[in-house]
Amino acid sequence: MSDWITKVKTPCYVIDERRLRENLEILADVKKRAGCKILLAQKAYSAFATYPLIAKYLDGCTASGLYEARLGYEEMAKPFGRENHIFSPAYRDEEFDEIAKICNHIVFNNARQYEKFKDRAAGASCGIRINPEYSTQEHGIYDPCSEFSRLGTTIANLTELPEGVEGLHFHTLCEQNAEPLCETIVEVTKKFGKFFGRIKWLNMGGGHHITRPDYDRELLIEEIRFTKEQFGFEVYLEPGEAVALNAGYLVTTVLDTFRNGMNIAITDASAACHAPDVLEMPYRPNIRGAGMPNEKQFTYRLGGNTCLAGDIIGDYSFDKALSEGDRLVFEDMAIYSMCKNNTFNGMALPSIYLLRENGELALLKEFGYENFKTRLS
Numbered sequence: 001m002s003d004w005i006t007k008v009k010t011p012c013y014v015i016d017e018r019r020l021r022e023n024l025e026i027l028a029d030v031k032k033r034a035g036c037k038i039l040l041a042q043k044a045y046s047a048f049a050t051y052p053l054i055a056k057y058l059d060g061c062t063a064s065g066l067y068e069a070r071l072g073y074e075e076m077a078k079p080f081g082r083e084n085h086i087f088s089p090a091y092r093d094e095e096f097d098e099i100a101k102i103c104n105h106i107v108f109n110n111a112r113q114y115e116k117f118k119d120r121a122a123g124a125s126c127g128i129r130i131n132p133e134y135s136t137q138e139h140g141i142y143d144p145c146s147e148f149s150r151l152g153t154t155i156a157n158l159t160e161l162p163e164g165v166e167g168l169h170f171h172t173l174c175e176q177n178a179e180p181l182c183e184t185i186v187e188v189t190k191k192f193g194k195f196f197g198r199i200k201w202l203n204m205g206g207g208h209h210i211t212r213p214d215y216d217r218e219l220l221i222e223e224i225r226f227t228k229e230q231f232g233f234e235v236y237l238e239p240g241e242a243v244a245l246n247a248g249y250l251v252t253t254v255l256d257t258f259r260n261g262m263n264i265a266i267t268d269a270s271a272a273c274h275a276p277d278v279l280e281m282p283y284r285p286n287i288r289g290a291g292m293p294n295e296k297q298f299t300y301r302l303g304g305n306t307c308l309a310g311d312i313i314g315d316y317s318f319d320k321a322l323s324e325g326d327r328l329v330f331e332d333m334a335i336y337s338m339c340k341n342n343t344f345n346g347m348a349l350p351s352i353y354l355l356r357e358n359g360e361l362a363l364l365k366e367f368g369y370e371n372f373k374t375r376l377s
């Protein structure tokens with residue numbers, strides 16, 4: 001077992017700097033060869049201690065609201081001269097002037113929002129999010145093209161591109177390969193191509209799993225180059241997942257084991273609190289050295305230390321029986337984890353460590369009772 005796994009206090013997230021840099025190198029290569037810009041979508045990953053590294057490779061970041069935009073401004077745009085983008089389904093009047101001050105690109109959900117705020121957009125380049133009404137995946141909760149979607153403007157609602165709009169934005173993919181993007185671009189061109197002569201940029205959103213080993217990067221590069229050359233605008237991608245995919249872990253300690261029809265283990269990591277996408281997406285995170293149920297000799301159902309009956313991470317098999325004090329390492333836990341966790345049931349937030357490339361382990365942050373109490377009154 002690696003040294004750091006026994007050294008950390010659990011529960012904790014460990015960011016793997018080497019893996020993060022490897023992802024960033026892939027993204028930088030795509031940027032260079034495709035001639036596009038790539039932004040970090042902070043919604044997925046906002047461990048700002050690593051923004052100096054990210055800023056070396058990417059063009060900036062994007063936000064879903066004022067707070068993420070502020071973080072991107074303070075930790076990346078301002079210190080490293082990178083771009084700061086934002087999209088929000090509806091802007092709040094009292095926040096807009098601050099947003100306009102710190103963002104280079106502001107994407108509006110429809111023409112009405114644009115008309116409402118355009119005079120206060122300062123020097124920002126304004127765009128409109130479009131809904132190509134072309135679903136390429138089955139996860140309803142992650143499909144902005146589903147019926148009655150509130151995200152983006154359909155072509156029926158965008159007969160004219162308002163004066164002053166410089167860009168279009170679509171985000172319809174989720175953990176997908178390059179082909180669904182190609183199909184989407186065809187559909188976007190069919191419906192919105194009549195505006196392409198008037199825009200300076202097209203933002204193709206996130207959901208591109210670019211750093212996954214089987215991702216067809218050559219197809220992505222070819223498609224972006226072709227689109228850019230054909231229409232002459234700048235292309236942006238704003239992946240979240242792909243930036244920190246497989247670049248972090250959630251480390252937990254087994255607190256107790258017992259049997260109730262099967263082996264049960266209680267861990268100090270909770271699906272509901274520390275890896276909410278396990279229940280929401282839902283998905284099954286891998287555990288280092290463990291297998292599918294019954295693949296190895298000892299199968300356990302792992303669950304968190306909360307009162308929620310459904311706080312179950314999943315069933316896993318191990319070579320040895322688990323016992324109190326054992327450490328388990330959940331893989332691929334840098335994304336949609338740290339920025340999405342909560343203190344439900346009074347659970348402590350996991351500490352955050354950085355495993356540096358030189359093997360050094362740095363404790364970035366610890367949380368305690370105060371973090372629970374200050375969110376309540």
Ligand SMILES: *Cc1c(COP(=O)(O)O)cnc(C)c1O
Binds near residue numbers: 041207
């Ligand atoms: C969620 C989101 C992203 C990032 O998506 P990933 O699946 O993490 O790559 C990018 N842009 C917008 C508008 C989003 O909502």
